[in-house]
Amino acid sequence: xxxxxxxTTLDPWYDQYAARTAGLSGSExxxxxxxxxxxxxxxxxxxxxxxxxxxxxxxxxxxxxxMAERGATALQYGAxxxxxxLRERILEVMALEGIHAGVDDVVVTTGSQQALDLVAKLxxxxxxxxxxxxxxxxxxxxxxxxxxxxxxxxxxDADGMIPAALTxxxxxxxxxxxxxxxxxxxxxxxxPGGVTLSSERRLxxxxxxxxxxxxxxxxxxxxxxxxxxxxxxxxxxxxxDGIVYLGSFSKTxxxxxxxxxxxxxxxxxxxxVLAAEASILSPSxxxxxxxxxxxxxxxxxxxxxxxxxxxxxxRDAMIDALEHYLPDLSWTLPGGGFYVWLTLSDGLxxxxxxxxxxxxxxxxxxxxxxxxxxxxxxxxxxxxxxxTPTDIREGIRRLASVVRQEQELLETFAATGPIDAVPDxxxxxxxxxxxxxxxx
Amino acid sequence: xxxxxxxTTLDPWYDQYAARTAGLSGSExxxxxxxxxxxxxxxxxxxxxxxxxxxxxxxxxxxxxxMAERGATALQYGAxxxxxxLRERILEVMALEGIHAGVDDVVVTTGSQQALDLVAKLxxxxxxxxxxxxxxxxxxxxxxxxxxxxxxxxxxDADGMIPAALTxxxxxxxxxxxxxxxxxxxxxxxxPGGVTLSSERRLxxxxxxxxxxxxxxxxxxxxxxxxxxxxxxxxxxxxxDGIVYLGSFSKTxxxxxxxxxxxxxxxxxxxxVLAAEASILSPSxxxxxxxxxxxxxxxxxxxxxxxxxxxxxxRDAMIDALEHYLPDLSWTLPGGGFYVWLTLSDGLxxxxxxxxxxxxxxxxxxxxxxxxxxxxxxxxxxxxxxxTPTDIREGIRRLASVVRQEQELLETFAATGPIDAVPDxxxxxxxxxxxxxxxx
Numbered sequence: 001x002x003x004x005x006x007x008t009t010l011d012p013w014y015d016q017y018a019a020r021t022a023g024l025s026g027s028e029x030x031x032x033x034x035x036x037x038x039x040x041x042x043x044x045x046x047x048x049x050x051x052x053x054x055x056x057x058x059x060x061x062x063x064x065x066x067m068a069e070r071g072a073t074a075l076q077y078g079a080x081x082x083x084x085x086l087r088e089r090i091l092e093v094m095a096l097e098g099i100h101a102g103v104d105d106v107v108v109t110t111g112s113q114q115a116l117d118l119v120a121k122l123x124x125x126x127x128x129x130x131x132x133x134x135x136x137x138x139x140x141x142x143x144x145x146x147x148x149x150x151x152x153x154x155x156x157d158a159d160g161m162i163p164a165a166l167t168x169x170x171x172x173x174x175x176x177x178x179x180x181x182x183x184x185x186x187x188x189x190x191x192p193g194g195v196t197l198s199s200e201r202r203l204x205x206x207x208x209x210x211x212x213x214x215x216x217x218x219x220x221x222x223x224x225x226x227x228x229x230x231x232x233x234x235x236x237x238x239x240x241d242g243i244v245y246l247g248s249f250s251k252t253x254x255x256x257x258x259x260x261x262x263x264x265x266x267x268x269x270x271x272x273v274l275a276a277e278a279s280i281l282s283p284s285x286x287x288x289x290x291x292x293x294x295x296x297x298x299x300x301x302x303x304x305x306x307x308x309x310x311x312x313x314x315r316d317a318m319i320d321a322l323e324h325y326l327p328d329l330s331w332t333l334p335g336g337g338f339y340v341w342l343t344l345s346d347g348l349x350x351x352x353x354x355x356x357x358x359x360x361x362x363x364x365x366x367x368x369x370x371x372x373x374x375x376x377x378x379x380x381x382x383x384x385x386x387x388t389p390t391d392i393r394e395g396i397r398r399l400a401s402v403v404r405q406e407q408e409l410l411e412t413f414a415a416t417g418p419i420d421a422v423p424d425x426x427x428x429x430x431x432x433x434x435x436x437x438x439x440x
Numbered sequence: 441x442x443x444x445x446x447x448t449t450l451d452p453w454y455d456q457y458a459a460r461t462a463g464l465s466g467s468e469x470x471x472x473x474x475x476x477x478x479x480x481x482x483x484x485x486x487x488x489x490x491x492x493x494x495x496x497x498x499x500x501x502x503x504x505x506x507m508a509e510r511g512a513t514a515l516q517y518g519a520x521x522x523x524x525x526l527r528e529r530i531l532e533v534m535a536l537e538g539i540h541a542g543v544d545d546v547v548v549t550t551g552s553q554q555a556l557d558l559v560a561k562l563x564x565x566x567x568x569x570x571x572x573x574x575x576x577x578x579x580x581x582x583x584x585x586x587x588x589x590x591x592x593x594x595x596x597d598a599d600g601m602i603p604a605a606l607t608x609x610x611x612x613x614x615x616x617x618x619x620x621x622x623x624x625x626x627x628x629x630x631x632p633g634g635v636t637l638s639s640e641r642r643l644x645x646x647x648x649x650x651x652x653x654x655x656x657x658x659x660x661x662x663x664x665x666x667x668x669x670x671x672x673x674x675x676x677x678x679x680x681d682g683i684v685y686l687g688s689f690s691k692t693x694x695x696x697x698x699x700x701x702x703x704x705x706x707x708x709x710x711x712x713v714l715a716a717e718a719s720i721l722s723p724s725x726x727x728x729x730x731x732x733x734x735x736x737x738x739x740x741x742x743x744x745x746x747x748x749x750x751x752x753x754x755r756d757a758m759i760d761a762l763e764h765y766l767p768d769l770s771w772t773l774p775g776g777g778f779y780v781w782l783t784l785s786d787g788l789x790x791x792x793x794x795x796x797x798x799x800x801x802x803x804x805x806x807x808x809x810x811x812x813x814x815x816x817x818x819x820x821x822x823x824x825x826x827x828t829p830t831d832i833r834e835g836i837r838r839l840a841s842v843v844r845q846e847q848e849l850l851e852t853f854a855a856t857g858p859i860d861a862v863p864d865x866x867x868x869x870x871x872x873x874x875x876x877x878x879x880x
Binding site for chain 1: 450451452453454456457458459460461464465486488489491492494496497499500501503504505506507508511512513514515516517518550551553554557561562563564565568579582583586587621653655681690694695696697698705706707708711714715717718719720721722723724725726727
């Protein structure tokens with residue numbers, strides 16, 4: 001059983017990994033972080049909130065005060081579920097989206113990403129199926145894969161996931177004997193699609209999930225960041241037994257604290273706390289206390305208004321630039337959040353085009369990152385949250401130039417012979433301008 | 441497939457959980473936190489560092505400075521592996537224990553608990569075996585169980601894990617066709633045993649692991665907190681290919697930041713970063729920056745000296761009190777760290793005795809918490825890290841009174857008939873006074 005330790009660059013522990021580790025791979029978003037951090041590149045890739053809009057020095061003073069007043073508690077281990085003070089404040093935040101719950105039902109986590117990971121760990125056996133929007137959040141797909149689950153994508157249109165398609169897919173999976181464990185949704189300003197699930201569909205989908213005994217995982221990092229009108233109330237506001245709701249301070253306050261939460265039905269919540277304790281013992285006490293302090297004495301609602309205005313302006317800059325520079329393409333029009341989903345012409349491949357785009361000093365996230373099945377090649381995600389309006393316009397101008405070159409290349413080759421068709425299962429391909437028509 | 445949602449207090453999702461979730465249960469330590477937090481109870485249960493010994497206001501001022509100078513970075517997402525600055529500083533900390541490594545080999549995590557969780561996730565399939573000391577850290581046992589692995593305990597004596605017993609156990613497990621994935625060790629001031637693995641045995645155990653192709657997981661939260669003399673250098677100092685090393689700021693600085701790390705061979709480190717990103721995206725930037733700042737400009741070595749003096753005094757108070765109040769029992773004499781391991785007389789049950797102890801206003805952790813197999817009933821862990829020397833003496837006085845009452849009860853019943861023998865596989869049962877004799 002001796003293993004080679006020298007004379008090889010291969011991993012000597014290769015044979016020892018768990019089966020689930022085979023599913024672990026660097027996401028396309030990840031490799032982009034390195035590229036996008038070069039200052040000359042206009043990055044429309046990462047979903048980084050514009051934290052410079054926060055009162056940074058005032059937050060620093062707040063930290064100092066927390067340390068002066070309760071430093072020994074702030075630097076100690078805490079309860080695995082999170083502090084009661086922060087959980088109380090989280091109830092106030094969720095009330096803005098129609099959610100009423102008890103303080104015992106909230107579990108504070110290291111960002112809502114950890115909550116997602118823990119829910120997946122609790123529910124997913126190898127081979128289980130998770131239903132998700134088509135496309136869906138890359139970080140969720142990675143987690144589901146890491147527990148050897150399979151993702152079945154359900155088509156969306158401008159009103160979000162299509163209920164009839166959901167029912168159909170459940171029936172076909174059930175007919176094939178597949179166990180469906182979770183229905184994962186980002187109802188508001190979806191990542192990456194930018195669309196919002198309509199009020200009627202929320203109720204329809206809750207009914208479908210309920211009648212099929214499928215737990216809904218409602219991920220809502222962007223709900224409070226609306227531009228024109230508030231989205232419908234959270235799905236959790238009308239169903240407390242069949243939904244695990246995930247919330248985050250990363251977009252409404254700051255990701256650097258890594259504080260998010262899950263709101264779960266009682267039995268699940270008990271297990272979530274145990275899983276959280278097993279994984280990290282307890283979330284950071286100082287970070288929870290600083291956020292509690294911020295929520296209790298700062299004008300956090302006003303700060304969210306500031307973010308809304310800021311991101312609205314950037315969305316408008318991006319849409320204007322798309323209309324100006326890429327009038328022949330189609331895209332979604334987000335009513336909030338961080339993202340526009342762009343569809344290229346037939347035959348173009350956003351992933352293949354990326355190196356040329358980076359050479360032209362603009363970065364984006366290829367659509368394939370948001371599919372578990374290799375789909376999405378014609379699409380790309382454009383994030384308008386971080387760059388200034390001026391940079392957004394310049395970035396779209398550069399992108400248009402790259403698209404034009406690719407288009408010309410394609411036409412040159414098309415004139416000399418057939419090329420492989422690029423498959424496209426997305427229903428989000430058509431141009432959507434407010435008010436968004438139903439494109440199903 | 442409709443599931444009951446009303447009219448039952450049972451968990452309606454009970455049938456939906458993953459197989460691994462069956463292994464999730466509240467630890468005995470966990471339920472004690474509630475009890476031990478009552479101010480009238482002298483808690484010798486939890487392993488909470490005495491953070492009040494830190495310069496709390498100076499740390500607050502440090503936070504304010506980080507926010508003023510680099511607030512927008514501190515509140516943003518960061519690299520999944522952790523900041524290069526902190527990883528550089530971590531190399532300096534590890535150098536104190538003889539470890540030389542590259543900055544690329546370090547992965548920053550949400551406490552070293554998360555590193556432990558991620559390593560377990562990477563390596564453990566259901567049914568795999570983890571070798572661990574007997575007894576071992578309750579939080580590690582919980583993680584291994586959560587991935588459906590089985591723990592095989594290897595006996596210790598006053599010099600730590602016994603190499604011959606390790607070899608024997610590996611052979612018998614191999615003969616039974618069992619896959620052994622990890623050898624988990626806390627070589628310094630072990631939790632809960634309080635003993636330290638001798639220098640010779642470190643080399644012997646590395647050889648055994650290497651020749652059997654078993655990855656060592658070296659968990660070292662307490663190594664710098666020695667009282668009388670430094671422990672032998674880290675196992676990782678002599679083997680960089682066969683060991684994943686776990687470090688933590690929770691005991692040498694403060695647990696409230698939840699910052700720890702793993703140092704791993706190249707191939708494993710790459711996968712650890714991917715697993716960490718899947719689980720939490722990135723560790724808290726602000727917390728990493730505050731710790732980097734502390735390590736670069738505060739007298740952190742002097743602070744560790746302060747902790748050493750403080751904990752040495754508390755250890756001495758506990759040992760003195762044990763000699764005074766419980767002279768007939770046996771215990772380990774830790775040369776550092778937080779814990780003494782106490783052995784009761786034959787027939788006594790530390791877990792059964794706990795409610796009476798709490799009634800007498802003293803708390804401890806029953807030995808059974810530290811075994812995967814229900815063993816350890818005659819034992820209990822006493823933590824001297826948090827209470828003052830005066831409280832420690834009072835706690836041991838109360839404990840002695842409880843032990844005496846239990847002893848009398850046992851003798852009364854013994855006089856009237858046989859009672860069940862309490863099994864005891866521990867080899868840490870004999871009294872150990874410095875210099876610790878080898879008791880194997």
